Amino acid sequence: MQFPIYRSEAKSILSSTTGFIAQAGFTHSLTPARNCTFGCTYCYVPTMGVYGGLKREDWTHWGQFTTFKANAAALLRKSLKPHQIIYCSPLVDPYQPAEETEETMPALLDAVIATPPRVFAIQTRAPLILRDLERLRELSSRTTLRVGFSITTNDERVRRLYEPHCAPFESRLDAVRRLREAGITVVATLAPVLPCNPEALVHAAIEVTGRDLIGDPFHVRATKSAGATTREAGFRVSLKHGYEQWHDPAFQASLTLRMQNAAHAAGRRFAIGPEAFAALAQTSTT
Numbered sequence: 001m002q003f004p005i006y007r008s009e010a011k012s013i014l015s016s017t018t019g020f021i022a023q024a025g026f027t028h029s030l031t032p033a034r035n036c037t038f039g040c041t042y043c044y045v046p047t048m049g050v051y052g053g054l055k056r057e058d059w060t061h062w063g064q065f066t067t068f069k070a071n072a073a074a075l076l077r078k079s080l081k082p083h084q085i086i087y088c089s090p091l092v093d094p095y096q097p098a099e100e101t102e103e104t105m106p107a108l109l110d111a112v113i114a115t116p117p118r119v120f121a122i123q124t125r126a127p128l129i130l131r132d133l134e135r136l137r138e139l140s141s142r143t144t145l146r147v148g149f150s151i152t153t154n155d156e157r158v159r160r161l162y163e164p165h166c167a168p169f170e171s172r173l174d175a176v177r178r179l180r181e182a183g184i185t186v187v188a189t190l191a192p193v194l195p196c197n198p199e200a201l202v203h204a205a206i207e208v209t210g211r212d213l214i215g216d217p218f219h220v221r222a223t224k225s226a227g228a229t230t231r232e233a234g235f236r237v238s239l240k241h242g243y244e245q246w247h248d249p250a251f252q253a254s255l256t257l258r259m260q261n262a263a264h265a266a267g268r269r270f271a272i273g274p275e276a277f278a279a280l281a282q283t284s285t286t
């Protein structure tokens, strides 16, 4: 699928963190582009509007184009400090489809390799990250590198409904395996948990990562009255296909419990919220 790709000059590249990401322990976030060409139906980012650094056309046409920060690497080279704990990215997948031709991440990784922060965490759902495996290996020899890999459902029909431009379940598992084989620490992020077989999803994620799991049900206003929440398009998919209960707080509580029990039976933990995401910000992980 082709997307219009724009470029603009940014004033800065690292932002001091607030809210969820700060609570998880990150000091800075790095966002290489505005708007994400994965365009997931439920994506929380467009619901943040201007507070997510977006322009109106971004949240009204989410996923239909993207704007890269053309001077991102030059800015990053001047901004990196050894004490920083950096999350890349809360507002876009750094390996979104448009990154395949834009190739922003290799230059950003070169900057981070040259001046390593204390922790560098990449959050993605894209096997495209394997393109940069050698750089990731180099970075992990110089500092604490964490890859959070989003695995949202084990049901391919569901995946195509909610996130049709994202990689299939098996491709993601394979990407995690290959990162792990290369010595990269990968933590599976089951967030948001889409309709799935929860126990099977937990087992698959533990099997490929060998680690504790991070998760989160859909954000809903009943339990989160302000801030980023599930995009309307995601609710519409759930309504149309009979998955409304996956947005229901009581169902979500029982879902979380089932996933915790499944992880526990496998000798691992499944946790939600900033305490869980803190695993990506720490220099040691389980």
Ligand code: SF4
Pocket (backbone or CB within 6 Å): 036, 037, 038, 039, 040, 042, 043, 044, 045, 063, 091, 092, 093, 096, 125
């Ligand atoms: S990959 Fe992440 S940032 Fe991109 S559209 Fe999907 S949920 Fe949003």
